[in-house]
Amino acid sequence: MNVQLENQTCKKTAILESTLILIKEHGFHGTPMSQIAKNAGVAAGTIYHYFDSKDELIKELYVYVKDRLAAATLKDDNEKQPYRDRFIDFWVNQCSFFIKHEAFLYFLEQYINSPYAKHFAMSESKLFNSKVKPFIQYGIDNGMIRKMDYELLGPIVHGSIVAAAKFHLSGRHDFTIDRLHGMAEVIWDGIKEQGELRG
Amino acid sequence: MNVQLENQTCKKTAILESTLILIKEHGFHGTPMSQIAKNAGVAAGTIYHYFDSKDELIKELYVYVKDRLAAATLKDDNEKQPYRDRFIDFWVNQCSFFIKHEAFLYFLEQYINSPYAKHFAMSESKLFNSKVKPFIQYGIDNGMIRKMDYELLGPIVHGSIVAAAKFHLSGRHDFTIDRLHGMAEVIWDGIKEQGELRG
DNA sequence: ATTCTCTAATTGAACGTTCATTCGGTGCGA
DNA sequence: TCGCACCGAATGAACGTTCAATTAGAGAAT
Numbered sequence: 001m002n003v004q005l006e007n008q009t010c011k012k013t014a015i016l017e018s019t020l021i022l023i024k025e026h027g028f029h030g031t032p033m034s035q036i037a038k039n040a041g042v043a044a045g046t047i048y049h050y051f052d053s054k055d056e057l058i059k060e061l062y063v064y065v066k067d068r069l070a071a072a073t074l075k076d077d078n079e080k081q082p083y084r085d086r087f088i089d090f091w092v093n094q095c096s097f098f099i100k101h102e103a104f105l106y107f108l109e110q111y112i113n114s115p116y117a118k119h120f121a122m123s124e125s126k127l128f129n130s131k132v133k134p135f136i137q138y139g140i141d142n143g144m145i146r147k148m149d150y151e152l153l154g155p156i157v158h159g160s161i162v163a164a165a166k167f168h169l170s171g172r173h174d175f176t177i178d179r180l181h182g183m184a185e186v187i188w189d190g191i192k193e194q195g196e197l198r199g
Numbered sequence: 200m201n202v203q204l205e206n207q208t209c210k211k212t213a214i215l216e217s218t219l220i221l222i223k224e225h226g227f228h229g230t231p232m233s234q235i236a237k238n239a240g241v242a243a244g245t246i247y248h249y250f251d252s253k254d255e256l257i258k259e260l261y262v263y264v265k266d267r268l269a270a271a272t273l274k275d276d277n278e279k280q281p282y283r284d285r286f287i288d289f290w291v292n293q294c295s296f297f298i299k300h301e302a303f304l305y306f307l308e309q310y311i312n313s314p315y316a317k318h319f320a321m322s323e324s325k326l327f328n329s330k331v332k333p334f335i336q337y338g339i340d341n342g343m344i345r346k347m348d349y350e351l352l353g354p355i356v357h358g359s360i361v362a363a364a365k366f367h368l369s370g371r372h373d374f375t376i377d378r379l380h381g382m383a384e385v386i387w388d389g390i391k392e393q394g395e396l397r398g
Numbered sequence: 399a400t401t402c403t404c405t406a407a408t409t410g411a412a413c414g415t416t417c418a419t420t421c422g423g424t425g426c427g428a
Numbered sequence: 429t430c431g432c433a434c435c436g437a438a439t440g441a442a443c444g445t446t447c448a449a450t451t452a453g454a455g456a457a458t
Contacts, residue, residue, distance in 0.1 A: 011433085027314045029228025033418055043435040045420080054418065106312065113308040115226045146385065152366045159358020167351045186345065190389025210407090232444060242409045244446080253444065 012050045014040040016061050024106040028058070028114065059120045062111050065104050066125030070132050072097035083144045084188060090135065091161060091184040092177065098165035099175055105165055145191050153191065160187045211249045213239040215260050223302040227257070227313065258319045261310050264303050265324030269331050271296035282343045283387060289334065290360060290383040291376065297364035298374055304364055344390050352390065359386045 018040035022031035033054060037044040051057040073094045077086060098105040111117055136154060139145040145153065164183050168175045217239035221230035232253055236243040250256040272293045276285060297304040310316055335353060338344040344352065363382050367374045 025314065027228075028226065030314060032416075034416095037436095044418090045436065046434055048419070049433065109312040110309075113305065113312055115224065115229060148385075149366065149371065151369065151371065152362060152382075155362035155365065156359050159362060160355050163351060163354035163358060166354065167348065170350065172348065172350065183351075186347075187389075189393070190386075194388065231442075233442095236410095243444090244410065245408055247445070248407065 011040070011042055011046065015042065015047055015050060015057070016064050019057060019061055020065070020103045020107050023058075023061075023110065024103040027110065028116075055116070055120075058111070058116060059123050061107070062116070062120070063123055063125050065108055065111075066128045068101075069094065069097060069104065069108070070125055070128035073132055074127075083139055083142075084192070086135070087139065087144075087188055088181065088184045090132075091157070091187060092180045095161045095165050095168075095180055095183070096177070098161065099168050102169055105162065105169075109162060143193055146193055157187065157191065210239070210241055210245065214241065214246055214249060214256070215263050218256060218260055219264070219302045219306050222257075222260075222309065223305040226309065227315075254315070254319075257310070257315060258322050260306070261315070261319070262322055262324050264307055264310075265327045267300075268293065268296060268303065268307070269324055269327035272331055273326075282338055282341075283391070285334070286338065286343075286387055287380065287383045289331075290356070290386060291379045294360045294364050294367075294379055294382070295376070297360065298367050301368055304361065304368075308361065342392055345392055356386065356390065 015036065019031065019036050022035060022039060025031075033047060034044050036057075037047055040047075047057065051060065073090055075093050077089065079086075081089075133150065133154070136145070136157070137150050140148060140150065140153065160183075164180070167173070173179065214235065218230065218235050221235060221238060224230075232246060233243055235256075236246055239246075246256065250259060272289055274292050276288065278285075280288075332349065332353070335344070335356070336349050339347065339349065339352065359382075363379070366372070372378065
């Protein structure tokens with residue numbers, strides 16, 4: 001029974017990961033269910049044992065991706081550190097995650113801008129909504145970040161992370177944690193509450 | 200003869216605009232050629248008189264969209280103005296264009312993150328590449344903007360414009376030019392060469 | 399003016415392919 | 429023997445594309 005559960009999880013995850021990679025490479029309409037099955041090492045019919053339809057599969061994949069992203073973002077977060085340092089870690093963690101897991105980045109960007117995102121707006125990662133979003137909101141509410149709506153600031157920060165990750169992935173530069181820290185500091189300088197000396 | 204040419208342009212444009220709106224609403228694979236034809240008021244076969252294939256149509260649509268975006272961005276640009284003011288206008292123009300033409304925004308975002316963008320990387324708007332890109336590059340080279348690669352700064356600026364446009368389109372706030380100017384100034388403060396007093 | 403001719407634009411039914419989904423069946427653990 | 433995970437060929441709908449036929453319009457000839 002336990003083994004079965006593990007196998008179940010294993011096959012389900014295999015299907016999700018297979019879909020992720022194929023969508024990154026060929027887009028939503030370029031990845032047939034038959035190929036998803038083949039790459040996952042299962043039969044076409046098996047997918048329908050775990051997911052109601054292709055749309056449902058993609059919807060679940062989105063939540064899976066956001067969950068993993070949120071977990072990576074919050075890695076080693078320490079509430080006792082200064083907010084600035086936590087923000088920098090947050091930014092670097094997320095960017096590193098995208099650089100390490102290219103398929104997650106490209107799937108997410110495609111999903112966010114597709115009509116799926118509008119139709120399935122109710123499906124979200126609980127971890128992301130309960131931890132990552134509130135962290136930014138906290139910075140806005142408590143005067144560490146410029147007064148802006150989260151719906152405006154969130155995408156701007158996200159955009160900077162994605163831009164940096166894509167830049168590194170394009171191969172123009174070696175990826176180093178130091179370089180990422182530098183980038184994160186530039187973004188922090190841009191969004192932090194202004195009104196002090198700069199040097 | 201002249202009338203024929205105009206008609207030709209007219210139908211071709213109708214097909215492009217029809218595709219634009221349908222892709223915004225249903226995504227690439229959600230818009231069949233048959234529906235594109237119907238919405239454009241032409242027969243299915245007519246599309247193949249102007250475009251070799253669906254892929255070719257989407258490729259041409261991308262260049263069309265980038266051309267119109269570049270034209271809107273550069274509207275009323277005056278090289279004698281200070282660089283900062285030109286940048287603000289550039290930002291506000293582009294953001295206004297996206298707010299006014301929602302379909303252009305959503306098509307572009309979908310295209311940029313799709314596998315099309317990688318396969319058709321050679322197809323670009325001449326106007327955009329010869330005017331908009333160099334304008335940013337000029338700011339970097341001449342010390343008005345932080346020293347960064349264009350490939351990094353470009354997407355960050357683009358991301359901020361898209362975030363602001365989507366925010367306005369979400370209906371949370373009325374769209375006013377003043378509000379947009381405020382946003383543009385925040386972005387400018389973030390990317391301009393630092394080293395002065397702030398108040 | 400009218401007719402003829404040639405070419406380019408346009409049509410939409412038909413074609414062949416591809417794809418998501420179904421379903422009858424297999425094997426295995428309990 | 430029951431139920432569950434799994435298989436993969438079969439199915440039918442949907443899609444991109446083709447093509448033979450039709451129309452429209454511009455100029456030449458009468």
